[in-house]
Structures are given as C-alpha cells and as structure tokens.
Amino acid sequence: VKGLFLIRSALWRKPMRTVFTVASLAVGFLLFGMLQGVDTAFDQAVERLRADRLLVDPRFGQPLQQNDVSVIQEIEGITDVTWTQFFIGGYPQTGSTVIVLTTEPESFYKVRNEYETSPEHIEALKRTPNGLIVWQSLADDMGWQIGDQVPLQSNVPRLDGEPAWTFEVVGFMDWPDNPGGVPFTVGNYAYLDEARVSPKGVIGRFVVRIADPRQSVEVARAIDAAFQNSPRPTFTQIDDQRAQAELATIGDVSRLTVAVISAVFFAIVFLAGNVVLQSVRERIGELAVLKTVGFSDARVLMLVTSEALVLCVAGAALGLVGTAVVFPLIAPYLLQLSLYLGTPRLSPSVFAWGFLFAGVLTVLSAALPAWHAKRLSIVDALRRRV
Amino acid sequence: MSAFRQIGAVSAMGLRSVPARFGTSLVVVVGIAAVVAVLVSALAIANGFTRAAADTGDAGRAIVLGGSTEASSSMSREIALAVQDAPGIRAGEAGVPVASAEALVFVAVTNVNTGLDAFVTLRGVGASAFELRPEVSLVEGRMFERGAHEVVVGRSAQQRLGSLDIGANLSLPNGEWSVVGVFESGGNALQSELMTDAETLLNAYQRNIYNSVTVRLADEQGLSRLAAAIDTDPAITSVDATREDEYYAAVAAPVSQLLTFIAYGIGGIMAFGAVFGALNTMYSAVSTRATEIATLRAMGFGSVPVVVSVLVEALVLAVTGAFVGALVAWLVMDGSTISTMTGITPSQLTFGLEVGLDLTLIGIAFATTIALIGGLFAAVRAARVPVAAALQMV
Numbered sequence A: 001v002k003g004l005f006l007i008r009s010a011l012w013r014k015p016m017r018t019v020f021t022v023a024s025l026a027v028g029f030l031l032f033g034m035l036q037g038v039d040t041a042f043d044q045a046v047e048r049l050r051a052d053r054l055l056v057d058p059r060f061g062q063p064l065q066q067n068d069v070s071v072i073q074e075i076e077g078i079t080d081v082t083w084t085q086f087f088i089g090g091y092p093q094t095g096s097t098v099i100v101l102t103t104e105p106e107s108f109y110k111v112r113n114e115y116e117t118s119p120e121h122i123e124a125l126k127r128t129p130n131g132l133i134v135w136q137s138l139a140d141d142m143g144w145q146i147g148d149q150v151p152l153q154s155n156v157p158r159l160d161g162e163p164a165w166t167f168e169v170v171g172f173m174d175w176p177d178n179p180g181g182v183p184f185t186v187g188n189y190a191y192l193d194e195a196r197v198s199p200k201g202v203i204g205r206f207v208v209r210i211a212d213p214r215q216s217v218e219v220a221r222a223i224d225a226a227f228q229n230s231p232r233p234t235f236t237q238i239d240d241q242r243a244q245a246e247l248a249t250i251g252d253v254s255r256l257t258v259a260v261i262s263a264v265f266f267a268i269v270f271l272a273g274n275v276v277l278q279s280v281r282e283r284i285g286e287l288a289v290l291k292t293v294g295f296s297d298a299r300v301l302m303l304v305t306s307e308a309l310v311l312c313v314a315g316a317a318l319g320l321v322g323t324a325v326v327f328p329l330i331a332p333y334l335l336q337l338s339l340y341l342g343t344p345r346l347s348p349s350v351f352a353w354g355f356l357f358a359g360v361l362t363v364l365s366a367a368l369p370a371w372h373a374k375r376l377s378i379v380d381a382l383r384r385r386v
Numbered sequence B: 001m002s003a004f005r006q007i008g009a010v011s012a013m014g015l016r017s018v019p020a021r022f023g024t025s026l027v028v029v030v031g032i033a034a035v036v037a038v039l040v041s042a043l044a045i046a047n048g049f050t051r052a053a054a055d056t057g058d059a060g061r062a063i064v065l066g067g068s069t070e071a072s073s074s075m076s077r078e079i080a081l082a083v084q085d086a087p088g089i090r091a092g093e094a095g096v097p098v099a100s101a102e103a104l105v106f107v108a109v110t111n112v113n114t115g116l117d118a119f120v121t122l123r124g125v126g127a128s129a130f131e132l133r134p135e136v137s138l139v140e141g142r143m144f145e146r147g148a149h150e151v152v153v154g155r156s157a158q159q160r161l162g163s164l165d166i167g168a169n170l171s172l173p174n175g176e177w178s179v180v181g182v183f184e185s186g187g188n189a190l191q192s193e194l195m196t197d198a199e200t201l202l203n204a205y206q207r208n209i210y211n212s213v214t215v216r217l218a219d220e221q222g223l224s225r226l227a228a229a230i231d232t233d234p235a236i237t238s239v240d241a242t243r244e245d246e247y248y249a250a251v252a253a254p255v256s257q258l259l260t261f262i263a264y265g266i267g268g269i270m271a272f273g274a275v276f277g278a279l280n281t282m283y284s285a286v287s288t289r290a291t292e293i294a295t296l297r298a299m300g301f302g303s304v305p306v307v308v309s310v311l312v313e314a315l316v317l318a319v320t321g322a323f324v325g326a327l328v329a330w331l332v333m334d335g336s337t338i339s340t341m342t343g344i345t346p347s348q349l350t351f352g353l354e355v356g357l358d359l360t361l362i363g364i365a366f367a368t369t370i371a372l373i374g375g376l377f378a379a380v381r382a383a384r385v386p387v388a389a390a391l392q393m394v
Helices: A002-012 A015-048 A066-073 A105-111 A119-127 A136-142 A189-195 A213-226 A241-250 A253-282 A284-292 A297-334 A349-375 A378-385 B003-016 B018-056 B077-084 B155-161 B198-204 B222-232 B244-288 B290-298 B303-333 B357-383 B387-392
Strands: A053-058 A078-091 A096-103 A131-135 A149-153 A164-173 A185-188 A205-210 A234-238 B061-065 B099-111 B116-125 B137-141 B150-154 B169-172 B175-184 B194-197 B212-216 B240-243 B337-340 B349-352
Touching: A002 A015, A002 A297, A015 A253, A015 A297, A015 A349, A015 B244, A053 A213, A066 A078, A066 A205, A066 A213, A078 A105, A078 A189, A096 A105, A096 A149, A096 A189, A105 A119, A105 A185, A105 A205, A119 A131, A119 A164, A119 A185, A131 A136, A136 A164, A164 A185, A185 A189, A205 A213, A213 A234, A213 B099, A253 A284, A253 A297, A253 A349, A253 B018, A253 B244, A284 A297, A284 A378, A297 A349, B003 B018, B003 B303, B018 B244, B018 B303, B018 B349, B018 B357, B061 B222, B061 B244, B077 B099, B077 B212, B099 B155, B099 B169, B099 B198, B116 B198, B150 B155, B155 B175, B155 B337, B155 B349, B175 B194, B194 B198, B222 B240, B240 B244, B244 B290, B244 B303, B244 B357, B290 B303, B290 B387, B303 B357
Parallel strands: A096 A185, A131 A164, B116 B194, B150 B175
Antiparallel strands: A053 A205, A053 A234, A078 A096, A078 A149, A078 A205, A131 A185, A149 A164, B061 B212, B061 B240, B099 B116, B099 B212, B137 B175, B150 B194, B169 B175, B337 B349
16 A cells, blocks of 8 residues: 555656656557557458368369378368268259258368357267258258158169168258358268269368468468379369458558557657656655665565556556547448458457557566666665755 | 847757757657658558559550459450450551450469468460560560460569469469569569460460450550440440559559558557657756756746747757658668559559658658647746746755
8 A cells, every 4th residue: 555655656746747658658559459450350351251261172073082081181280171072852842952962070060160050960960871951941941840851862873772862850050151042951971972873982072171271372282282193183272262362462461560569669668668767766865765764675676667567557558448449430441451351340359468568568668767776775865865 | 149049049058958868858759760660661651552553554555344443354255356456556567456355363372481371463465465565574584385384473473472483383273384484564563463375374264254455555546446446336335445544543542542541540640649758858858957947037038049949959859750760761661562452453562662752751740740749838838937936946
C-alpha cells in the first residue's frame, strides 16, 4: 500500500508529463492494435479459405491406387489423408440420381471437417459396411429415416450378380458454409470395392490435409514428385481455386506490419525510457531518503520499475480500448483489400499480444533508470542535493 | 535591441543549451524520425506501385477485352481472330497486324526466399507480341520456341521467387515446362510475369478461350476506328477496346489509392502520438530554462522572442528528426523492390522503390507540423513564466 502511494505521488509529481506520456503510448498501442488486427484478419482469411486441403488427381488419366495412401502418409507436412471414389446410382422409386461418395469414414471426416455430422453417425457408418450418411436436405426430400434400406441401380456390376446396390441409412450430415451445394451421400469404399467385379483397389482421388496452409504448394510438389516415376503420375492442386488466387494477392502484408510496429516500438521505448529516467533524476534526493529510512536496493528498483509499468499498462489499456472502438469502424473498408477477406473481426489475440508488448516495453524502458536508482549511493545523492 | 536581434539572441541561447538537455531533446528527434521513416517508406511503396502500373500502359496500344479486367475477361478464338483483322491496327511486315491474342493462367510455385506459396501469371502471347511490345528485351538465355514446353521469365518475378532460373521447371497440368530465358521490360508489370506461346499454353490447359487481344494502333484515330468497327461488326460487339494506358491506370487506381491512404493513415496516427512526445520535451525544455527566461524578461526582453526561441528549438529538432527518418527510409527502401497485390491479376506485382526529395519534403512538412503543435503550447507557457517567482527559485 505504501508502495502504491509512492508510485502515485511519483507519477503525479508532473501530471502533464504523465498525461502526455500515457497519451503518446496509447497512440502507439492503438497503431499496434490496428496493424496486428489487420494482419490477424489476413491470417484468418487464409485459414477460412481452407488452403490446407490438397486434391490429388491422376495426371494423365491412369487411375490412382488406394494402397498408395501409404506413400502419401510418409510425406512431410501432411496431417491426414483420405480417398474417395464416386458411385452414382439411380433410385427407382423417385427416378432421381443419388451421388455416393465412397471413402474411409474416419479419415474422411477428419479431412473434411466442414461437413457436420455426429460422432455416433460416423461410428455407425464404420460398423455398417453398406451404411450411408445422407445430406440432410436430400434425406428430407426422399423421406429417408435411419435404418431405411436404399436400393440403387448402377452400371457397376456386382460379384454376386445382384442388380441393385443396397445401402442402409445410418446418419445425416450438413454443410452449413455451403447451403446451395449439390447434395450427396457418404458410403464405405470397402463395401464398393469388395462387392464390385472390377477394377479392384482403384480410387478417384486422394484428399489431403496439411499442417501449414501457407506451404500447400511445396507439399503439393512433394506429392507429385513421389509419384513422378510411378505408373500413375499425380497432379496435386489446392482444394479451393479462389484461395489460390487470393493467397497470391496478399503479398508482403506481414513484412510491412512488422516493419511499422518495430519503428513505433523503438520510438515509444525511447520516449518511455526517457520519461522514467527524467523522473528518477528529479527525485534522486527522495530516493536517497527512502534508502536512508531502510528501503532496500531491490525495493527501490521495484519502485522505479512499477512506475514504468503503470505508464506502459495505462498506455496499452487506452490504446487497445481505442483499437476495439476504431477497428469495427474501418473493418468494412478492409473489404477493398480482398473480396474473400470478408469483414474482419478483431481477434482477442491482439489484446494478449498488446499486453505482452507492454510488459517488454516496461522492462526495456525501466532498465536503465531502475539500475541507476538501485546503484544510487545515499551519501553522494544527499550531498549533491545540499 | 531590435525585436529581430532579440529573437536571434534568445534562440541561439536556447539552441546552445540543447546539448545539456540531450536526452529529452533526443526523444523528439527519435519520435519524429520514426514517423517520417514510416511515412516516407509507405509513400515510396504507393508511388512505386502507381508508377509501375502506369509504365505498363502505352498510349499507342489498345487492349481489347470481353470483361472488366484482363484476368476475368474471356473471348473465343473466332472473336480474337476477328479483332486482329479489324481496322485501326498497324500493319507490320507482310501486312500482318501488330497484335497479340493472349491467354493468362496462374501457376503455383514455391517462393524460395520465404518457403511459402506464390502465384505467377503465365501469359501466352501471339507471334507479334515482341513487335507489339518493344520494351520487352531478352537479357539472358533464349526465347521460348513455339510448340515447346518452354517459358521466359520476367526479371522481377525471378527475383521475387528466387526459383525461376534458366533450367528450372514449372509444374503445369500436362507436365513440366522449363525456363529458357529471362526478360526485362523497364520495371513495368509485365516484368512480374512469365511468357510463352499462347497456342501451346491453350493446348496444355485444353482451353480454347483467350483473355485479351492487345494491338498497336495505326495512328491517332486508330482507337476510334477500332471502336467503331467493334460497335458495328456483330461478330465482335461483345468486346471493348480501351487505350492501354487508361486501362492500367483504371485497374491500378483502387490499390494505388488504398496504399496512399494507408501511408497517410499510419503516418498521421504516428504523428498524433509524436505530438505528445514533443509536448513533453518542450515543456521540459521550458521548465529547465525557466530561470534563464525569467532573467531575460527581467532584463527587458519581450515575450515574442521567448515564444519564437521555443518554436525555433522545436523546429530544429523536428527537421533533424525528419532528415534522420528520411535517411533511414532511403537506406532501407531506395533501390529495393517490393511485391504487393495488383488489382490487375491474381498474381503479385513487383516494383522498384525510390526515396527522393519529394518524399523527404512531405516528411519535413509532417515534422514541422508536429513541432509547431508541440512547441506552441510550451512557448505560451514560456512567455508566461512569472518573472519574480522564477528568479526566487535561484
């Protein structure tokens, strides 16, 4: 409590100076918040565009082999791999065509995490060889319930000679981001591959999720290189074509943000450091008195550091509150930068970074003055005063 | 003592005592240097972009499009051929029109410098493309051969990506294409692209659609004759002809304005913060000099010389800061290149930066504004120093 009183009186010794310093720091933090906010918004846009998915297709038409999945899994930067093979069937009762994307359910829903379904439905699909997870709107149109048997007519011949492929509805899924998409269903590739006459082990496409969306090109090239001299060369592309084009325009945003923030940081470290140093110089006598009455060197050091901390945290708080107010106002204009950026929202991480930045600023600006104050010799200081 | 001599004497006295207040004075210099360095650098980027876009267009050429931008435009082979036979286009050797039907594709490559993805525009061009664009010159290797899977790379694209040296490969849908040459085009937007033969490229993508036709106009009236032909010939009414310089200025304008806005926006916010720093320093200067000022006033000096001397000190510090800032910007930015979105195509435009006197002057204008605002309040306080009280403190 005594410490707080001392810090307050130190800061209010020259109220104008404290106010101007905090104002200056607040402007610095406002700029930091805005730039960091824009930068994060770009990162989030990249994230949203899901450039983290790659599609591996045959390069010259030779179909891909399902067991090549082991080759792809070995490639660095890949987190999950799944494979798909389309199966198209006619549903005689309504005369409509049903698209079945056959795959391996576990990896499929990991890679395609934008499709919403429940873990129970995925489990049911894994348990039921001829199971089918149906797009909700399709199920509504067809009147399908869980447990319904769905016979589909197809020109893919079965080993057992049966004319129809029968699936059993085991669950539903949705894709909230893409309400207008063509509805389809998801089935087991193993069921298709075991029951069909030929060709065995053949798939249409691998779908790959990668760790870092910004390195999609590198991973894509690594996949194609792995199959370059195989009988089945691949052509790997980023899932979303828009994302491809969009990534290209983002340019040097991050680099510029870092440069500006560095310049601002340098200037405010200098400003805050100088103010604290000036304040310590003016109070040499007072500090000597404190030491005389028994304040330890460490405590004097803490006192000066706390003074810097209050200045920096006050500046950071004001600047970041300013950011929270101003950012939503300029956000609509950021749309001009990129159509797919959307209207960015301020990420909470900006505030965390802001206060971390304030901590570093405190340490840097208080270092010299606090060290001065700690090393202060009582005798010299009091003699100088008189 | 005349008022002017008083001002001179008091200002000189103030400036001579600046070294004694070195630390606090340096705050203004450093603060303003940071503002000016950021402002000048950001303006250099905006100007460099605008210049590169403007240099790409030539008033003697026209671009014919079937959409608002070249990247989104498309036209069939029939239309592209018909456009090249339209009037208003200069005839080259053997009467062949100086025109190039072009197709753009965007190729994903890895930027070796950053390890991240990058996209470049690969422009398929017609046989007359280099007669059409005399600014393009091959500086290394050889020209691509029509029909072969070969490209030439613009110097800026090569520098930006670091991976497109002669002999390097590009992965396209029908296999690997190799880089056989490097070209320059005076630093304009083309220099950020790759070029190859349009027919070979369209084959590789199994496409039969061009993006644009660029033509060399026959004379001053060339464009109006071409535009009239497009309006009247039903085969080609779906396209539009624009003078090339106007096209590039128009497509670059939004990004150009945005970059300028960002430069002044960030510079302005920083300047606002620097004003508080300047206020601090100048108030501190006045309080340090309070006794000196009171003595001068007691000796009969007017308040105007005192006010002016505070402002002069602030201005000297600010202008010093402005030069330091401009110097930093010059050291970091001048002669270097940077890449940004274009608004022209999905790939980036790499352009050169220049920091010159014009930008330095803008920096100085900002600096003096900061100094005048910061200095004025302190100057008024200096003029109001209570003579008796200040002298008693001695």
